[in-house]
Amino acid sequence: MTDDVSDGLTARQEVVLTTWPAAHQPAPAARTLFDVVASTVGLATQAAVTIAVVVEHSVSRAVATPVNAALDRMVPVIAAAVVERIDLTDLVIRQVDLGAVVTRALDDLDLTSIVIDRVDIDAVVAKADMEAIIDRVPVIDLANYVVDEIDLPQIIRDSTSGIAGDVMNGTRRQALGADRIVSGLADRIVFRRRGRKLDAPGEPQSLGGRFREDLGGDPYDGGPDDDAGAGDVRVGEATEPVP
Amino acid sequence: MTTFREYRSRIAAGSEPVHDQPALPSYAVPIQGERAGFVTRASAAIIDVVLVFLVVLGTVVAVWMLSFIVQPATSQADAFAGDRVPRVGALIAYGYVLNVVYWTVGWATGGRTVGNLILGVRVVNFRGERVRWAGAFVRALFCTLFVPGLLWVIVSGTNRSVQDVVLRTSVIHDWVVGVPGLTRKEHP
Known part of the structure; x- marks a missing residue:
């Protein structure tokens, strides 16, 4: 690119168009003949196309009905014959990737909403064999679980403490308070400063959560132990266990 | 909250379900298994003695009513004659015997009498087990005949009565909620 061009002034060129009326000249005879021939050919072509269209319509109308009727009869027969000769299932299994098809279909479908919208779940449940289901449910385990979770001992305590339990616990509590007052006074009188040693052997049933006879033997024990007179309380025998 | 699956x-x-919450008032939990004091034990004994007294009274009434079958009353004064009921000495002896039997049965079967149950105490032997029949009988006899032995609880450093010291028993706090069941163990 030169500096002249980049200047932008010397590169600009102007084109001026001027018109003036042409002089009328009579058409030559050859020209006229050509126009006539061309028009005739165009008309003929147009006519031929129109005729062709009309003929096609007529023919197709006339032929379509019997042909369709024939096809209607023949195609099913042929198709049946074809299908009969082909093991379609085997063909599909061999040729189609069924997993991909199903996966694709499932990807495209919102199965949950389809089931919710279109399935009468109540009817399905009504038809279900509930007994068989319940037979398979671990009902006893479930019941134990519920009992454990709701803390039944607490509920029992709440319900019994309403009437007799409240009175009983109140009495026990008052007696306990009086015990402490009495023992405190006595301890002060005898100058016992270390307090009392109240630990006793044995496990309280009250802390076991249930009433177990796990502290002794059988409460109705009529066994050889009792017959031999070997009671647990032995007067003057053995010394106090040293703590 | 444990889920059912867990x-x-x-x-x-193989783990056992655990009931962490004992069916006890919270203030009573720490004292469970400790030896009970004088007031508790005296109250329990008084309740028992009152019950025995009521039974003796009931027996007197029953004997009095039955006496009319043997010897119908001839007059108003005869109906309330002294010879229709046992003498006081006999009644006292009867009460003592009843008391011994009652305490023996109570302590040997569940470690509790009604008074013990109400006050939430239980009698155990030196191993912490329920006393047996022989031990229960000796203790009942001792307690009935030597009531002042209970006073030793006041001064004892271990809340023991004279009977407890001699027989090496303990009366412990064991606040059961209801009447404890006497469940029979399965014998193999």
Whole structure:
């Protein structure tokens, strides 16, 4: 690119168009003949196309009905014959990737909403064999679980403490308070400063959560132990266990 | 909160369901298994003695009513004659015997009499087990005949009565909620 061009002034060129009326000249005879021939050919072509269209319509109308009727009869027969000769299932299994098809279909479908919208779940449940289901449910385990979770001992305590339990616990509590007052006074009188040693052997049933006879033997024990007179309380025998 | 799935897996793993909450008022939990004091034990004994007294009274009434079958009353004064009921000495002896039997049965079967149950105490032997029949009988006899032995609880450093010291028993706090059941163990 030169500096002249980049200047932008010397590169600009102007084109001026001027018109003036042409002089009328009579058409030559050859020209006229050509126009006539061309028009005739165009008309003929147009006519031929129109005729062709009309003929096609007529023919197709006339032929379509019997042909369709024939096809209607023949195609099913042929198709049946074809299908009969082909093991379609085997063909599909061999040729189609069924997993991909199903996966694709499932990807495209919102199965949950389809089931919710279109399935009468109540009817399905009504038809279900509930007994068989319940037979398979671990009902006893479930019941134990519920009992454990709701803390039944607490509920029992709440319900019994309403009437007799409240009175009983109140009495026990008052007696306990009086015990402490009495023992405190006595301890002060005898100058016992270390307090009392109240630990006793044995496990309280009250802390076991249930009433177990796990502290002794059988409460109705009529066994050889009792017959031999070997009671647990032995007067003057053995010394106090040293703590 | 344990889910049912967790619960089942725990049970399947062999662990026992645990009831952490004992059915007890919270203030009573720490004293369970401790030796009970004088007031508690005296109250329990008084309740028992009152019950025995009521039974003796009931027996007197029953004997009095039955006496009319043997010897119908001839007059108003005859109906209330002294010879229709046992003498006081006999009644006292009867009461003592009843008391011994009652305490023996109570302590040997569940470690409790009605008074013990109400006050939430239980009698155990030196091993912490329920006293047996012989021991219960000796203790009942001792307690009935030597009531002042209970006073030793006041001065004892271990809340023991004279009977407890001699027979090496203990009366412990054991606040059961209801009447404890006497369940029979399965014998093999």
